[in-house]
Amino acid sequence: MHIIVCMKVTPKTEQVKLDPVTKTIIREGVENEINPADKNALEAALQLKDKHGCKVTVIGMGPPIWEPYMKLAVAMGADNAILLSDRAFAGADTLATSKVLATAIRKIGDYHMIFCGEESSDAGTGHVPPSIAEFLGIPQITFVNMVEIIDGRVRARRILEGGYEIVEANPPVLLSIEYGCNTPRFPDFRRKRYVDREFKLTIWGLKDLDLKEEEVGLKGSKSIVEELREMKLGERAREKITGTEDEIAEKILKLIQPYIKK
Amino acid sequence: MSREYRGVWVYIERRGGEIVESSLEVLGKARELSDKYGDSVVGVLLGSSGLEKLAETVIQHGADKIYLVEDPILSEYSTIPYSEALARLITMFKPNILLYPATRNGRDLAGRISAKLSLGLSANTVWLDVTNDGILLAGVPGFGGNIMAVTKCLSKPQMATVRPGAFVKLSPDPNRRGSIEKIDVGELPKPRVNIIESVKIEVEDISKAEAIVIAGMGVRDNVELAKKLAEKLGWAFGATRPLSDEGLVPRDIFIGATGKTVRPKIALIVGVSGAAHFISGVAGAEKIISINIDPEAPIHTYSDYSVVGDAYKILPKILEKVG
Ligand SMILES: Cc1cc2nc3c(=O)[nH]c(=O)nc-3n(C[C@H](O)[C@H](O)[C@H](O)COP(=O)(O)OP(=O)(O)OC[C@H]3O[C@@H](n4cnc5c(N)ncnc54)[C@H](O)[C@@H]3O)c2cc1C
Numbered sequence: 152m153h154i155i156v157c158m159k160v161t162p163k164t165e166q167v168k169l170d171p172v173t174k175t176i177i178r179e180g181v182e183n184e185i186n187p188a189d190k191n192a193l194e195a196a197l198q199l200k201d202k203h204g205c206k207v208t209v210i211g212m213g214p215p216i217w218e219p220y221m222k223l224a225v226a227m228g229a230d231n232a233i234l235l236s237d238r239a240f241a242g243a244d245t246l247a248t249s250k251v252l253a254t255a256i257r258k259i260g261d262y263h264m265i266f267c268g269e270e271s272s273d274a275g276t277g278h279v280p281p282s283i284a285e286f287l288g289i290p291q292i293t294f295v296n297m298v299e300i301i302d303g304r305v306r307a308r309r310i311l312e313g314g315y316e317i318v319e320a321n322p323p324v325l326l327s328i329e330y331g332c333n334t335p336r337f338p339d340f341r342r343k344r345y346v347d348r349e350f351k352l353t354i355w356g357l358k359d360l361d362l363k364e365e366e367v368g369l370k371g372s373k374s375i376v377e378e379l380r381e382m383k384l385g386e387r388a389r390e391k392i393t394g395t396e397d398e399i400a401e402k403i404l405k406l407i408q409p410y411i412k413k
Numbered sequence: 414m415s416r417e418y419r420g421v422w423v424y425i426e427r428r429g430g431e432i433v434e435s436s437l438e439v440l441g442k443a444r445e446l447s448d449k450y451g452d453s454v455v456g457v458l459l460g461s462s463g464l465e466k467l468a469e470t471v472i473q474h475g476a477d478k479i480y481l482v483e484d485p486i487l488s489e490y491s492t493i494p495y496s497e498a499l500a501r502l503i504t505m506f507k508p509n510i511l512l513y514p515a516t517r518n519g520r521d522l523a524g525r526i527s528a529k530l531s532l533g534l535s536a537n538t539v540w541l542d543v544t545n546d547g548i549l550l551a552g553v554p555g556f557g558g559n560i561m562a563v564t565k566c567l568s569k570p571q572m573a574t575v576r577p578g579a580f581v582k583l584s585p586d587p588n589r590r591g592s593i594e595k596i597d598v599g600e601l602p603k604p605r606v607n608i609i610e611s612v613k614i615e616v617e618d619i620s621k622a623e624a625i626v627i628a629g630m631g632v633r634d635n636v637e638l639a640k641k642l643a644e645k646l647g648w649a650f651g652a653t654r655p656l657s658d659e660g661l662v663p664r665d666i667f668i669g670a671t672g673k674t675v676r677p678k679i680a681l682i683v684g685v686s687g688a689a690h691f692i693s694g695v696a697g698a699e700k701i702i703s704i705n706i707d708p709e710a711p712i713h714t715y716s717d718y719s720v721v722g723d724a725y726k727i728l729p730k731i732l733e734k735v736g
Pocket of ligand 1: 187270273330358466507630653654655667671682686687688690705706710722724
């Protein structure tokens, strides 16, 4: 089976700040990483590869600076990586992003499963997986934390509010994989050497895909950001409670006493 | 205002014979938006049969009209038939706004509709407003809730999913009247994903708790300690996502951007670092007391009272004193 993993690169959440004057995101000095949930998606695909010998291809739509992260995915065990990169792709909303990814997946052609992370740590929409599935006309299983291949069928556990479902579908099918459902492996030393010496990242631009300029990037988007606001996540007084452990417990008890229910 | 597109629609999520609570919260907000620019609120209910009773409940919570689609294929949520039925309704009636609860199935559906009809969609919104001519402004939290992007859709219906807990439902008004219409959308495609097993895990709904103990990875070796304290105090018990990812606590009690939102009068937070993805779920608490061994942990900044100390040592002392 051939699994395509969709991946993006995101700034580390804790380091992101809004410039109070320009109301834009301060990018200087912020470290990037493979989007955490996408790393879980990649790990899930690699586990199936270990077990069944699947082929794993990673694709991502982003600027050329993503190259090291795409290569990292190959060093972790993916067989190939394709970066979809073109100035025309910039400024895309989830709809325009999904369209580019779906078109590239169609070009790759011989796939059985598509894995995405459940959502990105920056925008956090979770819309891209179902949108890709719709563009490709294939079924989707979202919010999956366990996946198996049984007699050529895909079986997955889908987490819902108040429980879960065990579901099955025939390939081709798209799955969105839950953040934290597995522990992503470290890059393999030998594969890392292969990536450094031999592997060449494939880059596709607009001209490589069957798409018009009006369909992609900002032009192909149906939603726009008007402004960014800093959310008051609520910095508080931070009154320090100190003392011996016994004294601390006593002070906390005083604070919570009025709320204790018998 | 363009009168071609009208109505503020709310997709009413249903599980079995029950309406999912967050749909009614969205409905309450839809009522407010609709009144602001002079439109009507329409609830959309999909299922196999017997939806009229649910429709009455939806009307009592603020809807003017309900569209029902009944088909045996729609008995339980499944992406392919549900998205097709809803897409046909949208094409037939052209709503101005369409809101979904940002539950897992709500997001599964909305993302599919966005691509099917080439419509803009704002995600997990926590703030909504509308202009006098019916343009929707939607507040989308980003970076775990650090930053909110105010977005606008360039297509109609303007669509958004709405964070459970972001708005409150209206109290039901038994005298409210509305119309119920059954719509025939034609033959629907069959599900392409089969549900083999559907498991319900009953846990206490912590989202309305007045007081709560919240445990994080810092107490992973003795989660019971925090839980026992919650029990003894008569408080709810919640956790961070990694504790739930590790299977140490149930899924439905983790708090944060991808979990529950709580608004308690008081929260005692132990062994939690205070990542943005977590904090956005407790930011509405009136009073926060935290215990964390690391003086640099961000959680201290978000606390009214903070202790730099070892929860494994302090919690037993509190337990002892509560008696
Ligand atoms: C897309 C995405 C969505 C996410 N959604 C959520 C979400 O909804 N909810 C959520 O919670 N997280 C979410 N996260 C994860 C989030 O970013 C953090 O990783 C998580 O909140 C950290 O959990 P924690 O504080 O329990 O663990 P840690 O960050 O590991 O913190 C443990 C803390 O315990 C302290 N500690 C250790 N020992 C002791 C002791 N003996 N006594 C007292 N303190 C001690 C440590 O100093 C540390 O600060 C999400 C992440 C992503 C990428």
